Amino acid sequence: MTAYNAPTRDMHFVMNDLGLLPAIQKLPGCEDTNTELVDAVLEEASKLAGSVVAPINTTGDLEGAALENGVVRTAEGFSDAYQQFVDGGWNSIPFDPDFGGQGLPWLVGIAAEEMWISANTAWSLCPMLTMGAVDLLSEHGTPDQKATYLDKLISGEWTGTMNLTEPQAGSDVGALRTRAEPEGNHYRIKGQKIFITWGEHDMTDNIVHMVLARTPDAPTGSKGISLFIVPKFLVNEDGSLGQRNDLRCVSLEHKLGIKASPTCVMSYGDDGGAIGYLVGEENRGLNCMFTMMNNARINVGLSGLSIAERAYQQAVAYARDRVQGSGPDGEPLTIIRHPDVRRMLLTMKSSIEAMRALVYDTATILDQSRREQDPTAQKAAQGRLDLLTPVVKAWCTDLGVEIASMGVQVHGGIGYMEETGAVQHLRDSRIAPIYEGTNGIQAQDLVARKVLRDGGAAAKDYIDEVRMLCQALADAGGDTAASLNTHLSAAADALTETTDWLLEDGSADVSRAFAAATPYLKLFGTVAGGAMMARSTLAAQAALDGNTGDPDFYTAKLMSARFYADNILPQAAGLIAPIRDGYHAVLGAAEDSF
């Protein structure tokens, strides 16, 4: 596997040239988040990612995590790298300063997180899960709970986990059976949870499990689920660690990838019941969880981008080095000069740049939704965030797999061999379309909750903005802007037409909308990526016209956008028929015919 070099130049471009940092600086508490500060933070992060976290990615994959007598031994170097991460304060970027956080915007947190995931996806999942626990407790914890857990989780001294899934309860989380019996000021938790990421490990002294369970008289289904804090070690009044709680990791899964990330079967209460503390109200656990999940979905979408970036860097390095064939004068040709290889690399590059811009823009909107003081602006940001979250999650993770697979293809035969590391990216990427709500669930969420529920208002606002970008492209001049305007306009038309169809036919029969959901989300993502490419083109063209900055860099940005315009956006119109007519066969096929 080749080295990882954080793409700080493109990060800087997205944050500054696309106007994200200027928007952030208008938010209360973010006035000082300026370019210099952010560049400095990311420069430091890139050192840790490149020199400490990335080098243990391959070895972690080979070694995996092992369960020995109830203890999970992590791969060589993982614990050291984690300690350096904690010592550097990297876990605390976007969190509340009252509990030791740095109070920086999510935008900065996301950019740093991109680096951890690119460097080492398996390792990065541990802080990603902790972030979820921090989110939950920050939003729903009591002052006491916050005082007990938040400092340690925000510093990274302890890690957090999410315990939702049970064998019979996956996408249908309402089917879960883990029990919680009240006992004094706490509950006794009994049950088994599966697929618990970093559920047990040897990197920290304590692990704080966030567990969904049912109280004895809870209603059935998703309305009878409560959320509990269940620490591995109970915490004494003075904050020191007390007795071991009644929970354990009983086995680890054997997975296609992210092998160094222990995926645990967790058993609670084999010895009488694990002690758990209610978060929020009884039976409102799923609502609490949803606060966290939306944020987590953006993080998982980010992981699609991050693995794609790593796969791309590796593919480019190979393509620059590998000679096959010769040029017109008999000189050896590196494969980066073969048109079909360039096509693959540009597919990867332009998709990555579109994803990065989209994810960072969404992170900026997340910051706005949390910090805007003006209720109208806050509401607008929240609506946009809700709309884009399933798109970011599903579109970026599907692309992540596609791009990692293309990275293998660039390598030819040697790419299929584990020694190159190209296939590790493919293996690692394949989980992201599944967890944190499968991409099918994301698509359902998009059509049902984000488009149909408000009568298409948020979607149409978004499309209006895309059309304004098209107008700006028309005014900008240049070949790239012209091609992008043509294809983005056509794609926006397709999105309008299918949104109208959803509002008409899809609301008349929601199973038609569900049959259309996945191609609709793909269309939405393609347009959203195109919109970011439009903003990128406008910025790059302005920089070139104004002779500011490095012309090679801005020319390359135009080239990525041009590729996206000519090659990716034209696929949008091909999704109209699947959305509009797909239900005929999808709903019509007899069950026995499969």
Add this chain to the structure above:
Amino acid sequence: MTAYNAPTRDMHFVMNDLGLLPAIQKLPGCEDTNTELVDAVLEEASKLAGSVVAPINTTGDLEGAALENGVVRTAEGFSDAYQQFVDGGWNSIPFDPDFGGQGLPWLVGIAAEEMWISANTAWSLCPMLTMGAVDLLSEHGTPDQKATYLDKLISGEWTGTMNLTEPQAGSDVGALRTRAEPEGNHYRIKGQKIFITWGEHDMTDNIVHMVLARTPDAPTGSKGISLFIVPKFLVNEDGSLGQRNDLRCVSLEHKLGIKASPTCVMSYGDDGGAIGYLVGEENRGLNCMFTMMNNARINVGLSGLSIAERAYQQAVAYARDRVQGSGPDGEPLTIIRHPDVRRMLLTMKSSIEAMRALVYDTATILDQSRREQDPTAQKAAQGRLDLLTPVVKAWCTDLGVEIASMGVQVHGGIGYMEETGAVQHLRDSRIAPIYEGTNGIQAQDLVARKVLRDGGAAAKDYIDEVRMLCQALADAGGDTAASLNTHLSAAADALTETTDWLLEDGSADVSRAFAAATPYLKLFGTVAGGAMMARSTLAAQAALDGNTGDPDFYTAKLMSARFYADNILPQAAGLIAPIRDGYHAVLGAAEDSF
């Protein structure tokens, strides 16, 4: 992993209802290849595939192949299964009766082969490679060489391998360096070959390596390559095995998948030179190899279909069993009732049916190209075969990966765990777009040799036939035929437009054609699959109209075609812009900008 049930019903439909067997029966030597015979052969094959070969697929993946003191130990049960395969005469289906073959058409051989690959891809590669060696020797061997090797290779008593690749010589096979020095009636071979599938194993007494090498005064590049037979054990005059030849397997690759198939680094001549026998003329080795490769490419295309079929069967079984959510009356819902899961399953099913029809049709054309006595008909078949071969190879193998990945997705979280076996299909499928000429090479072959070279004649003949099918659909009536006509006509228009562009702009600047090659091949495959869906629809509609056969089966065929029409074919038009305009960025991007 679930059991494998050979899809004999659909095979029967493709062979009979689509008119393939009737066409075969018109060929000399195939008069008796009737439905009853073929059904009986496939029924027997399905038993061996389902009860012997399939059950060792998972265990083979877990165990892999191991190199111990120069001997490759194959996984438990592999050798036994191979012996049963040989004893049943399954290796000999399409080969020359003069050397013990059954003289059946390739169509029947391909159908049986689909089963071996579906059952156990890693295992099936061993006979697939032997088939290549038989092809080569049948076409280019001397009478003596045929007498010495063909019987044993056709029976399967010995196996064969192909030795092309060297570290510096992959797609650019002309860069190979293995030497062949003449010595009496043979040559001494010295050099190292990599990626040799089943290059060493313990299933047979002898292995016949077909090795590309250079004689001392050979021209450089691909015009100086000769082909040699290099047996593991030399063969005595009386056919018994003589001394061990100077060749050995020095290591095995660690691969993403097909782990039970030993991929060998082979070293020739460490002890003075391996004895090899020239096949054909000196310096004409690549031409010999190409005879075999075209056939091998159809087999690899078939493997895309076969793994997809296995992944589909497993996904359907899971979707029928897995309950998530509940219906309107609170009854538990199996996920096969969820629209998005049905959409995935229909994507898999309709693509598989299109691929099967296309591959079997191509096999029929292969039979025609080999057996037609009328020179005009023979030439027409050869031209069509040449045109379709790269399409079958690349389109089916790309789809194979996509469908295997979709099979994982249907499973949700558990699909990512190795225990289900869903990811094995993904891992196993990923090699097929790479070997036997990467899919990028196939696309180049399609545009340069198959479209540009004859001025588009073969391509336009093909498109004319597609248009006749559209007309027949228009005449047939029914919703499926109508939708298929609409979308297939539009796709044919796209293929016409882009073929014209290739002939104009692509022949003016071949690097533009190469930049367009991959989307052009995808478009071609999408149309070719649509054409087979049209033939399927016409046959199914006729059967329903005529009240012949099982109406449920034919209705299901219409439903698959309807899905393909509404969901797959509409993507075709989205490929016009990438083909026509993709080169702007592909050729324009600065090399430093990657």
